[in-house]
Amino acid sequence: MARVGGFARQVQTPVLLAALVAVITLLAPLGGLAMENRAMVMLLNVSIVVGLYSFAGLSGVLSFGHMSFMSIGAYAGALITIPIVAKGALLPNLPTFIAHAEFSYPLAFLIAGGVAALAALIISLPVARLPALALSLAMFAVLVIAYQVESNWNSVTRGRQALLGVPTNTTLGVALVLAALTIFFVFAYQESRFGLRLRASRENELAAAAIGVNVVRERRIALVLSGFVIGVAGAAYGQYLGVFTPNNFYLELTFLTIAMLVIGGSLSLTGAVIGPVLVAFLTYFLQQGETVTGPGLQQIGLALAMLLVLIFRPLGLTMGSELKLSSLRALSFSGLRRRGASQAANTSSSSSEPEPRTAEGGPR
Amino acid sequence: MTALLQHVVDAIGLASLYALLALPVALIYGIMGLVNFAHGELIMIGAYGLFIFAALSLPLAIFLMIAVVIVAALLMERSAFRPVRGSTPETLLVTSFAVSFLLQNLALMVFGSRPKSIETPGFLNKAVSVGGIQIEGVTILSVVAATVFIGGLVIFMRRTNFGMAMRAAAEDFTMARLVGIRANAVISGTFAISGAMAGVAAFILVVQGGSAFATMGLAPVIIAFVATMMGGLGSFSGALLGAALLGAGTVAFEVVLPTQLRSSREAFVYGGVLVLLLIRPQGLIPSRKERV
Amino acid sequence: MLRVDSLEVRYGRLVAVHGISLEVGDGECVGLIGPNGAGKTTTLSAIAGVLSPASGTIEIGGESVGGEPPEAIVRRGVSLVPEGRRIFTTLTVEENLRIGSSTRKDGEVDADIDRMMERFPVLRRYAATHAGKLSGGEQQQLAIARALMSRPRLLLLDEPSLGLAPLMVDLVFELVAQLREEGITMLLVEQNGRRTVDLADRTYVLAGGRIAMVATGVKDLEEVERAYFGGDAAVGTEA
Structure with a gap:
């Protein structure tokens, strides 16, 4: 009985967070199609940022390269859901095993996540062994590698040309379910012994190593797991856009997602959820302002908001506490x-x- | 034989440019634990500076441009990095990332998204032939600039009191303050040096690329990061070695790769770096210094 | 020279020093002893400006200096020989001395360096060597010489005998005695209680972040040992 009570007390955080995004999502259609669209972007951002949090937040090691997993998920998810006939016309030189593959979307999301996780595993071989700061920088190199490969691999990605005809399976409902599942999944990881060990290494790497935590291994697990989560989110994002290029997953998105995590606070799951939600509202107001100032205010405002948080509240708005x-x-x-x-x-x-x-x- | 020598010359030219990019980043990290993402935007500011001063004579334009970049570096330190000084390297890094994004978008707002083309004297892009080897003016410029800066910096660090203070601060910042070295002066001085080097790099990049654009700082800053990371963060000689290897590796891949893969050259170079890090996770010249 | 009143220092929520007060008069040599974790180094760090006091005042030469950065404190004539020596290992021995004079603008720096080398011959022998190559005792001499290079009015010494061979410990205490003869005002933090009490004009005994008592002779110390450290504990014994 006491154990059930403890569990309920623990699990209230993801329940509340999922409820929060659900309420916003359900209210959004009242504001018309534009608001619905904003809610969609917010939900996808929640999935991405929570995925980023599962590595960067729990390990304390920032990553500038996780959007590469997102692009891998988006391309993988798109390539196995575009109808075979359309694919033949669009990408005539596609390797046959991809050319002949066609999956329905829930399964395709999982496969896309798996592909991204595999990429994360390969990358983790050198990267997870690096000292924290070098790891952050190496992930930036990973971002550049993924971007360049995708921009030039014409037979698979169409290179710099947009990948068209991606089925738009990501409805508001799908995005909401995905965000909720992501929140619960990452919460489960955070509270598992793996998550616990990783968080121990975040607080004090040497002390964690001294009590037997294999920091490299825990970081590797987190990389693969976050690669999976972000890969799935990438597939969903691709099937929301319907048309995308490697640029959709490059610097701008890297900045946006890191800004959301920093503003919300990277030390708690709550921060990873609140960040995208707050930024969604902030973006709305900044975009209103752009009618006066011209484009760019959104990015500048967000960068300023992030700097203010870093200067005055470096642990983010939640400062590590959970809802x-x-x-x-x-x-x-x-x-x-x-x-x-x-x-x-x-x-x-x-x-x-x-x-x-x-x-x-x-x-x- | 001539072909090989040609590649060696190309590699030296590229390595020199990379050293000019990596050294200031390593310098600032050594002093205050900040890996400065916004170093690329200093280069971007320099390029736009050349665009603005285009009507003036070239030496005057370069002089003014470098002055502007130095001022920008000092302002950047004063406004964004001083308030977070003493934070963890991760916080410092992410702060500089925000500064970088902010400046890029300010530039987009002011100058628009289309590159501004900048005329530079034709001789810099012309090649002179020395025994069958083609040497471009800009290659010579890179080598001279890198030599002057590296040599000058070494002398400055060894011979002047300020350089001695910088070395002391890089080793133990608090102790340096305890003997009376002013933290602000050392850090500002280091940023001024990094600004000057960013200005020179901006000129070289404008000669090569012919234009200024808002996101032009990205590629150089990645090179600087990878070079300093390869060298083992915090080691000056490591950063130079990293720059040299990166330059050589880039030329090597250009030679080896088939034409259709050449546009992914950097992907191969950085992939190579990751493989290298698999063997030596601490970098080539690991620095044993622990930052506070 | 130095007056500390109700000084409190915290690390986050942890209070390391609970409102201590102490005084060092001109030309005095004052000791500060106590077991590990008593707050000795924290107190010195606050005086030197490395840590900001949470409350209380620190006065140097009659002026309140609480919250000033280290580079300002040293300009007021207070020089710290830190725990663990912290010499600049990548600088040469001579550079370490020169950097000790960072606050000075007079033209006598070179002469002072010469004087230091006169006093510590080992420093002249290794003048051009990287200081990291020196032995522990040599590094301690360098650390003290470096601190003296600023021509301080008040010298703060943080456990100068820590981790040294017995012979070197003797040498360090002899040196402190000499400096005292020369009239240099000193605040000496030590774990080596007996020798400190012997040497100093007055010795504050710190325990648990508070001043337990002021000792002027070895007799006082024995009392303290009984009261605070359970008989013949660490205070008086040599490492």
Whole structure:
């Protein structure tokens, strides 16, 4: 009984996070097609950033190269779902085993994730052994390698030309399910003994090694696992776009996803979910501003937001804490208090919220 | 024989340019633990500087451009890196990544996405023939610039008090402050040097590429990263060795690869680097220094 | 010269020094002893500007300096010989001395370097050698010489005898005694309690981040040993 209770207390974080994105998603269609589209992008970003978090957040080693796994997933997923006939016309020189493959989308996503995971495994052979900072930089080289190969491998990717006719299987519902599954999957990994060992190495690499954690092995596992998650997200992203080039998975996306993770806070799953959600709203407002300033405000604003977070709150907005019911309660009470509901302040005097200043901080 | 010598000359030219890119990155990492992503944007600023000063005589334009880049480097340090000084290398790195993205997009906003073409004197792209070997003006320029900077830096570091302070700060920053070395002065000085080198690299890259564009800093900064990483982060001589190997490797792949794969040259070079790191994860000249 | 009042220093949430007060008068040699983790090095680091005090004041020559960076403190005439010596191993011995004079603008630096080499002949012998090649005792001499190069009004010594061979320990204490004769004001942090109490005008005994007592003779120390360290414990014994 106690164990079940402990489990429920633990699992509330992914449940709450999934519920949060679900609520936003369900509200979005009220704002019309444009809002629905934004919700879709937000959901896909949640999947990608949570995937990035499963490596960078849990290991404490930043990666500039995970979007290469995303592109691999997108291309792999597209190549095995485009109808065989269309593929023959589009890519006449495709190797036969790909040319004759056609899968339905849920299975295709998994296969795409598998291909990306395989790529991650190969890359992890040299990369996982590097010291942390060198690993970050090496992953940047990986990004460049993937980009160049995809940009020039005309017979498979059409090179710099767009890959067309990708079935658009990623509906809002699919994206929501994927985001939720990703949250639960990564949460399970985070709480598993593998995740625990990886997090131990994040707090103190030497100490973790001293208690028998094989840091290289744990990082390798995380690389492969995050490669899988991001590969699946990449396949879904490709089947949302319908048309893409290697540029869709290069620097801009690398920056955006890292910015989301940094803003949300890379030390908790909550940060990895909140980041994309907040950035979705921020982007909306910045895009409104772009009607005045012209294009570019979005990127500049996001970069400034990221710098401000790094300077004033370097651990990100969540600072490593996870979303829990208790924190929600504290939040809603302080919200009520701000509106001056004195009875709420009274009932919450026993709550764990530490700030006593609200007593005189309320209006009047 | 002539063909081989030609490749050697090409490799030396490329390695010199790469050394000009890698050295300032290694220098700043050595002093403050920052791998500066935005070094590429200093180069970009230099290229746009040449575009703006195009109407002036070339020496004056280059002089002003380098001055602008140095100022930009100092401003960058003051506004973005000083507030996060002392953070983990990861935080510093990601901060410079944000600065890099910010500057790229500012450039896009100001100058647009189409490259601005810049005229440079024709002789720099002309080749002189020495015993059957073609040597381009810009190759000579790269070699001279790299030699002057590396040599100058070595003398500066060995012979001047400021250089001594830089060496001390690179070894133990807190202790250097305890003997009275001003942290801000050393770091600003290092950024000024990196700015000057970025300016020179910008000129060489503009001669080669003929234009300035917002994302032009990316390719050079990756080269700088890979070279310093190969050398073992934090080692100056390692960074130079990395640059040399990278230059040689790039020329070698260009020679060996069939035509249709040449456009993926960098992919092969970096792939080669990853294989190399498989053998030597700590880099070629591992630095034993632990950063705080 | 130095007045520390109710100094508190924290590492994050951990309080390492709980409001200690101490004083070093001009020309005095004051000891600061205590077991590992008592807060000795933390106190010195706060005085030298490496750590910022959470509360309390530090006055040097009557002026409050709390929160100033190390490079400012050393300009006020306070020089630290840090724990573990921390000489610049990639610099030559002579460069280590020269860098010790970073705060000075007068023209007597070269003469002072010469004087230091006179005083520590081993430094002259290895003047052009990388300092990393010196032995522990030689490095300690270099560290003290480097600190003296700034012509300090107050010298902070953090466990100068730590990790040295017995003969070298004697040499270091002899050196401190000499410096004292020369009238250099000193705050000496040591684990070697007896020798410190013997040498110093006054010795503060630190335990658990607080000043337990002030000792002026070995008798006081024995009392402390009984009270705080359980009889014949570490304070008086040599390593």
